[in-house]
Amino acid sequence: MDVLSRNNVQISGIPSKPVILYAHGFGCSQAMWDSTLPAFNDKARQIAFDFVGSGQSDVNAYRFERYKTLEGYAEDIIEICDTLNLESDVIFIGHSVSCSIGTLAANARPNLFKKMIFLGPSPCFLNMPPDYIGGFEKADLEGLLELMDQNYLGWASYLGPVVAGADADPKISGQLSDSFCSTDPVITRHFAKATFFSDNREDFAKLEVPSLILQHKEDALASIDVGKYLHQQIKHSTLKVLDVAGHAAHMSHPHLVINAIEEYLGSDLSR
């Protein structure tokens, strides 16, 4: 099995420089890092990839059993590092659910990562009263699955072409089936379940890698309280709140994210 093509691994930057591994969040692909990558191209060896089932990965390699939980995705990360002979000193940058996935990988391979940067992390999306407020009830997340079904199987693939009309711009019809997002609705649903119904609070608590938590100021998915909670749980962590509304500052405000990364990594990148 060719891991590099399976996960659509794209390598850029300078080979001799420190390695940065970028992991995308649920719903999209490595394309989310398009605004971030250029900033570090002369300072690092940059590795971006798609999780199996997302982006341009090899859908045939998807195994429902393996990717039932986030551990399966963590294995993707470890296998990519193994294939590239990366044993240590990797700088991990993850978005959203990838923060949990990266943490699982870090705990499985204690020396693999040198530093980790979490953008909009949430160890658990569900409310677990009284100790923890993830922000969502089970019904909310089931509502999300329903919306996805409607858009993947309903409008988008069934009525979408009819509604959009023959002269619709092909670029903007059937977007959810685009390579930009996940190509397979069933797989995406499976990923959504693994993402939104998992509870990785204990895994973050075990994390030994120094970490930067970048939380959005107004984030519907991961509130500042969730960021504070994580800051408490992770031993060597720094919390920084970005003055951003939304859940993907690397797309909406890439400069803020780039600045925060540069500031945090500092001398790590000037080797």
Next chain:
Amino acid sequence: MTPPSELNALPCPLIITDQEGRIVFINDCAITSFELTKPHNLERIEQLLPAPAKVFMQTHLWPMLRANRAINEIYLKINLASGITIPVLLNAEAGQFNEKPCYRWVIMPAAERASFEQELLKARQQLQEYAQEADSNRHLLQTVLDGAEDIAILAISKLGKVRFGNKGAETLLERQTDNLINHAIDSLFHTLDPCPQLEAFYKTMSLGSLASKTTAEDTPSPYVFETNIHRKNNTFIDVQIQIRCLDSQLVSDDIHYIMLITNISERKQYETLQNNFIATISHELRTPLTSILGSLNLLNSGKLVDLPSPAKKLIHITEENTHRLKHLISDIMDFSKLKTTKMSINMDYHPLSTLLETAVEEHRFYRIEKNICIIADTPPATLVYLDPQRFLQIMSNLLSNAIKFSPNQSTITLTSEILESSVSITVTDQGPGVSAEFLPMLFTPFRQQDEVTNRQFEGSGLGLAISKGLAEAMGGNITYETAANSGAAFTLHVQRNAE
């Protein structure tokens, strides 16, 4: 820049946000549709969304909108001020507002669309279920039809193309299905002897749509006949063919006829055996009868011995019954010969008038007993093409039947008429005629009307069957109709010319 007044006039809800989703404009239609107050107190577009939609917005819509600068036909839900959640259809695209980059969000309430889509999805599911059901029904039907292995079942279009053939058809016609379907029926098999019924059927179809309407209805349903068809290896099999013209209301998929072909070779073999047996045994029976009759004749003549009167009477009865026995055996022999087609027919031209005179003359003595008068019109001066011996045999049967069933002192009329290619000779009596119930059995062997009570009329019940067989063997026919006086009227058709 588009003035707000124009945006307010738009008939759809429109919201404009900055690049981070902060609302900078809401048009009047949106205010109304989403039950907002004016001025509204919304800061961000996400505030309109219930929790699941907020997540979907973050995981899918914002990334797509930023990457592609537009999103299209997204199904979403919106919270109204009243707390109700309604389905909406969302389109958004990047643009300029007040000379700043913005996103324009067009949010159409889609309750009807959503239910319409649900209906469509349901309809599609239903359709799939129907298709499955139809498929399994088709499978069941195919299994049943294929199970009838020894009968070929063919569905035929109006113009004679085979639309369906079962396994039995493949076996009987020695063809694969793909060598059967859409082939013309008249190309699929060939009869050993010419088969007029099949030819008539093929003609019906070749006439096409205009004519088929009438002729198809004229075709007796079902249309049943026997013939024989060629098989590979220079063999042939006897078959019975049934053709049914489908009720026009049931006609579907261009299927107008159903043809059933049954292999009756075995039955035919048994029939042949049986007929040969009858022919042989009848012949063997007739030989001793001839010598019995000769002896009785001698005894009766008084040349050998002078018998007392009571003995003479007994011998007379014996002689009479021996004649009847001989007659019966002759009938059976004729019939079995007809069946085995061993009957010799010598066709030639003969004057009709002479033949009819002879026929009537032969019955002169019979009719005297009952005081029956035979009135024959003057036959047309024409030649007929037939076997005179067989013709007289038929006439004798028709006349003796007429005499047999006529009351005393009644009249039998004999009329003849020249038709286009034939001559018809009709024998009409003043008897009871044939009852409607018996009509279908009229020409069937060994049948007599009112069999139980009516054995008073002598006869084997073979006469009409033999006569019809003979008439057909000469290219003619016998038909029956009830005469005006409710007596019986039998008409014999004979050919005027050799075909």
